[in-house]
Amino acid sequence: MGSTDGVVLGDALQVLQRVFGYPEFRGEQAAIVEHVIAGGDALVLMPTGGGKSLCYQVPALVRPGTGVVVSPLIALMQDQVDALRALGVRAGFLNSSLSWDERRQVEAEFVAGELDLLYLAPERLTSEATLRLLDQGEIALFAIDEAHCVSQWGHDFRPDYLSLTQLHERWPKVPRIALTATATEATRKEILTRLDLSEGRQFVSSFDRPNIQYRIVPKKEPKKQLLDLLRTEHSGDAGIVYCLSRASVEKTAEFLVANGVQALPYHAGLDASVRQRNQARFLREDGLVMVATIAFGMGIDKPDVRFVAHLDLPKSVEGYYQETGRAGRDGLPSTAWLAYGLSDVVQQRKMIESSEGDLAFRRRSQAHLDAMLALCETITCRRTMLLDYFGQTGVPCENCDTCLTPPESWDGTVAAQKVLSTVWRLRNERGQKFGAGQVIDILLGRKTAKVIQFDHDQLSTFGLGEDLTEGEWRGVVRQLLAQGLLAVEGEYSTLVLTEASSEVLGRKREVKLRKDPTPARSTTRTATP
Numbered sequence: 184m185g186s187t188d189g190v191v192l193g194d195a196l197q198v199l200q201r202v203f204g205y206p207e208f209r210g211e212q213a214a215i216v217e218h219v220i221a222g223g224d225a226l227v228l229m230p231t232g233g234g235k236s237l238c239y240q241v242p243a244l245v246r247p248g249t250g251v252v253v254s255p256l257i258a259l260m261q262d263q264v265d266a267l268r269a270l271g272v273r274a275g276f277l278n279s280s281l282s283w284d285e286r287r288q289v290e291a292e293f294v295a296g297e298l299d300l301l302y303l304a305p306e307r308l309t310s311e312a313t314l315r316l317l318d319q320g321e322i323a324l325f326a327i328d329e330a331h332c333v334s335q336w337g338h339d340f341r342p343d344y345l346s347l348t349q350l351h352e353r354w355p356k357v358p359r360i361a362l363t364a365t366a367t368e369a370t371r372k373e374i375l376t377r378l379d380l381s382e383g384r385q386f387v388s389s390f391d392r393p394n395i396q397y398r399i400v401p402k403k404e405p406k407k408q409l410l411d412l413l414r415t416e417h418s419g420d421a422g423i424v425y426c427l428s429r430a431s432v433e434k435t436a437e438f439l440v441a442n443g444v445q446a447l448p449y450h451a452g453l454d455a456s457v458r459q460r461n462q463a464r465f466l467r468e469d470g471l472v473m474v475a476t477i478a479f480g481m482g483i484d485k486p487d488v489r490f491v492a493h494l495d496l497p498k499s500v501e502g503y504y505q506e507t508g509r510a511g512r513d514g515l516p517s518t519a520w521l522a523y524g525l526s527d528v529v530q531q532r533k534m535i536e537s538s539e540g541d542l543a544f545r546r547r548s549q550a551h552l553d554a555m556l557a558l559c560e561t562i563t564c565r566r567t568m569l570l571d572y573f574g575q576t577g578v579p580c581e582n583c584d585t586c587l588t589p590p591e592s593w594d595g596t597v598a599a600q601k602v603l604s605t606v607w608r609l610r611n612e613r614g615q616k617f618g619a620g621q622v623i624d625i626l627l628g629r630k631t632a633k634v635i636q637f638d639h640d641q642l643s644t645f646g647l648g649e650d651l652t653e654g655e656w657r658g659v660v661r662q663l664l665a666q667g668l669l670a671v672e673g674e675y676s677t678l679v680l681t682e683a684s685s686e687v688l689g690r691k692r693e694v695k696l697r698k699d700p701t702p703a704r705s706t707t708r709t710a711t712p
């Protein structure tokens with residue numbers, strides 16, 4: 184621990200031991216707690232599982248008055264408060280789930296100084312009634328949890344967070360501590376300005392989670408690949424499987440159950456009672472696999488999640504890091520596994536293009552996706568790249584797939600030219616639009632009905648690509664999309680050229696591609712549900 188043995192830290196340590204039952208502070212906690220108890224503002228960047236909660240809970244207990252915690256995790260407030268009460272902490276919350284009577288009771292307790300911690304939904308702070316209520320009690324500190332929600336650049340923006348500037352204006356003497364596990368340089372700067380925290384101290388912990396092994400594999404038959412992973416490496420382990428859609432959550436959970444894995448579904452379309460039951464079982468029982476949309480996981484504290492698997496591409500590196508961070512909070516070896524393929528890139532590019540957001544929103548989403556794609560396609564250490572994304576440096580880790588089996592790269596310039604010139608020849612042909620499938624069929628010289636119908640066997644690139652397999656061509660197209668050398672357009676995911684394409688076609692630019700590893704042949708037999 185740090186060198187300070189001052190009175191302040193003594194009190195804090197006592198609270199830590201007596202109330203929470205932990206012998207000592209971890210990492211930066213001691214310094215943060217001491218700073219906040221002394222009345223300082225702070226921005227805390229700590230990875231998921233790093234122990235952010237204690238950074239405001241302990242000072243709230245040491246300082247006179249109530250610690251007011253702003254948290255977007257409304258669904259979890261009840262659990263958090265219950266957990267604190269079980270430790271003998273006087274905690275309450277105010278959100279829309281409370282009845283009028285319950286609300287009055289919590290308000291009365293706060294005013295009477297009978298609460299150590301009060302959790303608030305952010306939208307509460309826009310109401311004058313709440314602000315007046317806070318005026319009537321004594322406030323120990325403001326904790327702003329999930330502070331990245333204030334960033335419009337970030338991936339999880341909540342407009343209500345913008346009103347948090349009022350706190351400082353109205354109660355300039357009350358210390359504020361903002362906490363997040365998501366902090367690129369841009370997000371961090373935005374938090375500092377928007378929350379008016381530039382004068383505060385920043386505490387940046389390492390974002391490395393050395394016990395998590397990062398792996399990103401080419402997507403072939405995702406459900407089977409997943410089952411293979413579970414059977415060979417994570418039999419009987421607790422884990423989370425993320426899928427993009429509710430439908431694929433259901434199908435994947437059914438598939439796993441049919442193959443003898445104890446799996447439960449979780450998505451926003453399920454009844455609240457079912458969701459709650461499944462979540463409670465996941466937390467309480469051993470070895471359950473939760474198949475979920477990203478609606479699941481925020482604030483979930485289960486130490487022994489041994490793997491987090493993504494069957495679809497996350498929309499941003501921030502999201503990926505946060506979701507995978509739910510694995511291995513206990514520090515034991517864990518796996519972050521993602522299956523990723525051409526269809527993911529097409530789908531996500533399309534989703535952004537057809538989104539209702541304004542131009543700025545679409546640009547931001549593109550940038551987020553591009554960073555995620557770069558992580559998927561990298562031939563260098565994934566951990567180093569992740570850390571770099573969060574503004575930290577790392578060395579090759581020996582615990583990610585690219586370190587363990589370094590992928591080869593190859594000069595894909597000619598292959599890229601074949602794809603791009605085929606796409607060029609197909610542009611707006613008779614008003615028809617063609618996707619990756621048709622381009623690959625042409626390159627492979629396949630006389631499919633659709634190839635014959637449009638005389639595509641007459642194109643000069645027909646059959647020019649027999650040197651690569653279909654899977655390899657899909658890999659080429661995927662990487663061209665990822666590198667922005669190709670784009671998709673419209674309802675049918677038509678492939679179109681970009682400005683950068685012409686540099687490749689004009690031989691002004693080389694294209695380096697990653698050689699997809701050939702996975703070991705699966706020996707798993709699967710039952711079809």
Ligand code: ADP
Pocket residue numbers: 205206207208209212229230231232233234235236237484486512
């Ligand atoms: P975060 O909010 O950063 O994701 P939490 O505050 O939920 O992390 O803490 C993660 C886990 O680590 C919790 O189970 C918590 O009880 C535990 N923990 C936090 N600080 C300490 C500590 N000083 N000693 C032991 N366990 C701790």
Ligand code: ZN
Pocket residue numbers: 563564565566567579580581582583584585586587
């Ligand atoms: Zn590595």
